[in-house]
Amino acid sequence: MAGELVFVGLGLYDHLDISLRGLREVKDAAYIFAEFYTSLMPGFVLDDFRKISGKDVTVVSRRNLEDEGGKAILERARDAKVVLLVPGDPLIATTHIALRLRAEREGIKTKVVHGASIISAVVGLSGLQNYRFGKSVTIPFSEGGRLSKTPYLVVAENKARNLHTLCFLDVRAEENKYMTIKEALEILLTLEENNRQGVITGKNLAVGIARAGSGDVIVKADAIKDLVNFDFGRPPHSLILPAEKLHFMEAEALIVIANAPKWVMEMSK
Amino acid sequence: MAGELVFVGLGLYDHLDISLRGLREVKDAAYIFAEFYTSLMPGFVLDDFRKISGKDVTVVSRRNLEDEGGKAILERARDAKVVLLVPGDPLIATTHIALRLRAEREGIKTKVVHGASIISAVVGLSGLQNYRFGKSVTIPFSEGGRLSKTPYLVVAENKARNLHTLCFLDVRAEENKYMTIKEALEILLTLEENNRQGVITGKNLAVGIARAGSGDVIVKADAIKDLVNFDFGRPPHSLILPAEKLHFMEAEALIVIANAPKWVMEMSK
Numbered sequence: 001m002a003g004e005l006v007f008v009g010l011g012l013y014d015h016l017d018i019s020l021r022g023l024r025e026v027k028d029a030a031y032i033f034a035e036f037y038t039s040l041m042p043g044f045v046l047d048d049f050r051k052i053s054g055k056d057v058t059v060v061s062r063r064n065l066e067d068e069g070g071k072a073i074l075e076r077a078r079d080a081k082v083v084l085l086v087p088g089d090p091l092i093a094t095t096h097i098a099l100r101l102r103a104e105r106e107g108i109k110t111k112v113v114h115g116a117s118i119i120s121a122v123v124g125l126s127g128l129q130n131y132r133f134g135k136s137v138t139i140p141f142s143e144g145g146r147l148s149k150t151p152y153l154v155v156a157e158n159k160a161r162n163l164h165t166l167c168f169l170d171v172r173a174e175e176n177k178y179m180t181i182k183e184a185l186e187i188l189l190t191l192e193e194n195n196r197q198g199v200i201t202g203k204n205l206a207v208g209i210a211r212a213g214s215g216d217v218i219v220k221a222d223a224i225k226d227l228v229n230f231d232f233g234r235p236p237h238s239l240i241l242p243a244e245k246l247h248f249m250e251a252e253a254l255i256v257i258a259n260a261p262k263w264v265m266e267m268s269k
Numbered sequence: 270m271a272g273e274l275v276f277v278g279l280g281l282y283d284h285l286d287i288s289l290r291g292l293r294e295v296k297d298a299a300y301i302f303a304e305f306y307t308s309l310m311p312g313f314v315l316d317d318f319r320k321i322s323g324k325d326v327t328v329v330s331r332r333n334l335e336d337e338g339g340k341a342i343l344e345r346a347r348d349a350k351v352v353l354l355v356p357g358d359p360l361i362a363t364t365h366i367a368l369r370l371r372a373e374r375e376g377i378k379t380k381v382v383h384g385a386s387i388i389s390a391v392v393g394l395s396g397l398q399n400y401r402f403g404k405s406v407t408i409p410f411s412e413g414g415r416l417s418k419t420p421y422l423v424v425a426e427n428k429a430r431n432l433h434t435l436c437f438l439d440v441r442a443e444e445n446k447y448m449t450i451k452e453a454l455e456i457l458l459t460l461e462e463n464n465r466q467g468v469i470t471g472k473n474l475a476v477g478i479a480r481a482g483s484g485d486v487i488v489k490a491d492a493i494k495d496l497v498n499f500d501f502g503r504p505p506h507s508l509i510l511p512a513e514k515l516h517f518m519e520a521e522a523l524i525v526i527a528n529a530p531k532w533v534m535e536m537s538k
Binding site: 012023091111112114134213252253 | 278280281283284285286288289290292293321357358359360361363365366367369370374381382383384385386388389390392393394396398399400401402403404405406407426430432442479482486518521522525526538
């Protein structure tokens with residue numbers, strides 16, 4: 001029998017965020033692997049997933065997928081149907097693309113079952129308009145005390161074009177470190193201090209989103225100097241830095257949905 | 270009993286693309302509405318959905334949601350749990366945001382259950398890197414013989430920053446018109462003829478994606494002059510116009526996954 005490798009997206013929060021199509025693929029597979037190091041799925045419990053799928057799941061690490069090239073997965077996929085469960089929508093992380101290319105080159109058929117992604121979720125949850133987002137960026141933790149300037153440059157470039165910036169916050173699953181909105185804002189304010197171009201000041205608006213897809217999702221918009229003190233609770237967190245100008249309906253949405261201060265209406269004039 | 274309006278994403282293709290969480294909300298609701306005019310879900314059959322959910326679904330039109338402001342939905346949501354089923358991930362379309370704001374202003378609680386979106390799906394399917402996408406754009410059909418110049422300007426702006434452009438293709442569900450990749454490329458080539466800035470020529474690379482999320486998804490990359498003759502089959506279609514420079518792994522992915530011509534490797538040098 002010819003094998004197959006199916007990438008199945010788990011969606012955002014827990015074992016209920018997989019699609020019916022994804023669950024069907026799982027039930028139909030001979031081997032199920034899962035990785036949880038590219039994103040945090042705080043509500044996902046393996047035992048719950050075993051109950052709904054009737055299947056055992058082998059969790060793979062970054063070392064398994066990257067250093068070892070996913071060898072264990074590819075070996076089984078040569079003559080059996082294998083599912084790799086992935087948080088969010090599959091193939092957004094380079095790691096998964098690399099594995100897919102290795103499989104295809106070895107003659108193993110691959111397939112994708114999509115899942116809800118933080119990329120579209122935070123756009124919808126914020127009420128900001130999708131076509132007004134520029135390039136997105138990840139805010140990394142400092143490395144040996146050094147901060148990457150990239151987030152600052154990306155926000156500056158987007159703001160110059162009157163575009164919003166979606167910021168993914170650093171995930172270091174091996175160290176159990178998930179960047180919070182507070183940490184991200186402090187990094188951005190430090191970058192502003194170091195560069196002083198007025199791109200990200202305490203007065204600027206930011207929108208924080210915590211635990212997208214869960215029952216206790218929080219979406220809160222405020223000036224950075226105030227948002228930095230807002231308690232968003234547990235990770236995962238995401239952050240949006242809006243453009244200086246808002247569409248009228250974006251301002252309204254931020255007030256109604258994200259409890260923004262009334263002065264955001266001025267940004268739509 | 271206090272009412273509630275739950276926006277549930279249906280995902281990309283058919284009735285199996287809803288999440289387990291979404292289906293649970295449907296089973297638990299007193300009234301189910303659905304709209305299919307913002308996106309095409311070609312495999313979705315109401316009867317199949319009734320079978321898996323045990324629920325009747327009322328399909329609403331653009332007129333119901335926009336001209337009438339979703340009155341029928343809001344009236345029921347005042348004192349009962351109501352689900353609105355939406356293709357893809359909810360609240361990406363302005364229409365849904367407007368309905369959510371009206372509900373919240375009337376004191377009706379709202380909630381979102383996310384679904385797979387074309388926004389992340391086409392990124393993953395193409396093998397191109399998410400953080401290299403700039404602003405996205407919709408390519409509209411001509412209106413009275415006049416073409417919108419916006420797509421040309423957006424692609425030009427993104428290319429100047431070495432970024433990819435995701436193009437959504439126009440959907441006019443009421444007229445059963447769904448723009449094809451061929452039509453979109455012809456519009457872009459006409460815009461190039463009218464503007465002559467060398468932004469979108471026949472030699473440039475484009476990536477077409479047809480029926481994302483389905484069993485017969487097609488992803489094909491080629492020079493625009495050749496891609497315009499490629500048969501992608503039935504809609505829905507999407508289009509990516511990549512930057513002039515590719516990352517080495519992006520070029521490899523396009524060759525392996527999207528059957529791109531070998532010269533795309535030159536774009537990664």
